[in-house]
Amino acid sequence: DVHLVQSGAELKKPGATVKISCKISGITFTDHYIHWVRQAPGKGLEWMGLVDPEDGETVYAETFQGRVSINAVTTADTSYMEVSTLTSEDTAVYFCSASTTTLPYYWGQGTLITVSS
């Protein structure tokens, strides 16, 4: 069975930084792109970027360029996503997803990040 297990919910203050983990099992980590997608409360899905664990190459949506960092630690089969300079508009559920193509397929359970003073 394939499992993507994400870190737990967090409450952050505006201006802070958050780092979310996504531990993957049941698939060959380096054979899969790891995507990050977010969903604000009551809103749709927004693709943030991805990492190729094989070489560490990343692609980011321009909206997040410079404020989001995604990486993959192959020794731990884990991807991390860090978002800096948080605002209330970053309050959302963040999902990781793994796939052998550019189409997200296996999904984590989601991590709720709440930004509030």
Place this chain on the structure above:
Amino acid sequence: DIQMTQSPSSLSASVGDRVTITCRTSQGINNFLAWFQQKPGKAPKSLIYGVSSLQSAVPSRFNGSGSGTDFTLTISSLQPEDFATYYCQQYNSYPLTFGQGTRLEVK
């Protein structure tokens, strides 16, 4: 960025109904079009890829069609478990983009 225009935004239907959701892209995407189903509090689930290919274990009542910039998801006979929100997505080019979603509700 490729814009995805999905319609309707919401839809009321009954078990057994046939429903259709449309998705229009702002430019051609070489048929790299997928459909996802999402239930409240859950991660999205991939239903269809490449416009019309069903993912493993997806019931055959789900059908994807279209070409160019106009695509359709049809559910031929709604089942109780199908009431959810549906999203189209293009994966032809970065950034990957989603439609705004169609909420399928019980009439």
